[in-house]
Amino acid sequence: MAPIRTAPLSIAILLSLCPTAAAVAADDIDFVRGCWATRASPGGPIDGFLRLLPDRETEGVLSGHAMSAYGDPPVSRLDLMFARDGSTLGLRRPIPGYQALDARPLDHYARVPQVGAALLTGPGQLAAYAQDGAKEWIVVKARDERLSIQRVGGDGRVVETYFDGERDGCD
Numbered sequence: 001m002a003p004i005r006t007a008p009l010s011i012a013i014l015l016s017l018c019p020t021a022a023a024v025a026a027d028d029i030d031f032v033r034g035c036w037a038t039r040a041s042p043g044g045p046i047d048g049f050l051r052l053l054p055d056r057e058t059e060g061v062l063s064g065h066a067m068s069a070y071g072d073p074p075v076s077r078l079d080l081m082f083a084r085d086g087s088t089l090g091l092r093r094p095i096p097g098y099q100a101l102d103a104r105p106l107d108h109y110a111r112v113p114q115v116g117a118a119l120l121t122g123p124g125q126l127a128a129y130a131q132d133g134a135k136e137w138i139v140v141k142a143r144d145e146r147l148s149i150q151r152v153g154g155d156g157r158v159v160e161t162y163f164d165g166e167r168d169g170c171d
Contacts, residue, residue, distance in 0.1 A: 035170030
């Protein structure tokens with residue numbers, strides 16, 4: 001399945017909608033780079049993939065799709081685009097009630113370092129992103145060859161897990 005390529009437009013929107021991103025020194029987000037797999041049970045069969053690799057069309061970006069391991073073509077569950085400096089995140093999920101992604105632009109989030117620092121406990125790497133005025137964050141965490149991407153409420157509780165998987169070599 002060929003993905004709809006909106007990378008140049010998405011980057012322009014990312015930069016224009018996130019005025020606070022330039023004001024905050026962001027950390028490198030390369031800890032998300034690579035291929036990741038989800039399993040329904042530990043050691044069980046792979047049921048989904050996420051590949052976050054340098055975008056071929058846009059410099060300075062890691063982009064990718066989380067896809068089901070089943071179906072012909074496999075169903076894309078999530079589109080992601082990270083600025084390599086970690087300053088911004090673009091994310092698109094299917095409309096509720098629909099399995100497939102559509103051609104809507106990515107939702108854009110700016111890095112919120114103070115939230116990431118507050119949520120990180122123990123070893124690992126964490127980046128938190130939010131939209132202006134939002135009371136929820138997108139939290140990206142890597143630890144021990146695992147990656148999770150979650151929507152976290154203002155109370156610090158996980159509202160929704162977008163992806164939770166282990167590293168699967170591809171790069």
